[in-house]
Amino acid sequence: MSTPITIRLMRLPHGEGLPLPAYATAGAAGMDVVAAEELVLLPGARHAVATGFAIAIPPGYEVQVRPRSGLALKHGITCLNTPGTIDEDYRGEVKVILANLGDQPFAIARGERIAQLVPAPVQRAVFDTVATLDETARGAGGFGSTGR
């Protein structure tokens, strides 16, 4: 495991008293993040759930917002845009876009763990526009071209 990066975090007024995102175990890859609001997510509904904090990620990094597998498997609750991207230059409140793909309403309590945050290095790219591309065995085959 590499040395942790430092992410500046500012609590917002409605986030007062909530636990900060934290690793649940010594080897966890994601920091569990809790809801700063209480809500009921109806089947098929989505909501940008408040976390009560904003962050400043160091240059060259992003933070990914990922679902928790237990919520997904047991209740059909996922992050609709997974993995969500928090840009290094974003200073607004971090939100978790939850969707209920299950068939029952799902109640979320303030302080309940709803997703996990995974910092990751960002590789940027530029395009080199060319007239032809090199040939490969795959060619234009995709979307199941190798079989089911």
Ligand SMILES: O=c1ccn([C@H]2C[C@H](O)[C@@H](COP(=O)(O)OP(=O)(O)OP(=O)(O)O)O2)c(=O)[nH]1
């Ligand atoms: O799950 C998420 C995804 C995004 N964001 C915030 C931080 C991110 O930096 C910003 C923009 O996200 P993204 O680029 O995914 O959304 P967009 O639809 O392209 O919006 P924009 O035009 O603001 O970039 O929204 C969150 O708080 N949670």
Ligand SMILES: [Mg+2]
């Ligand atoms: Mg964007």
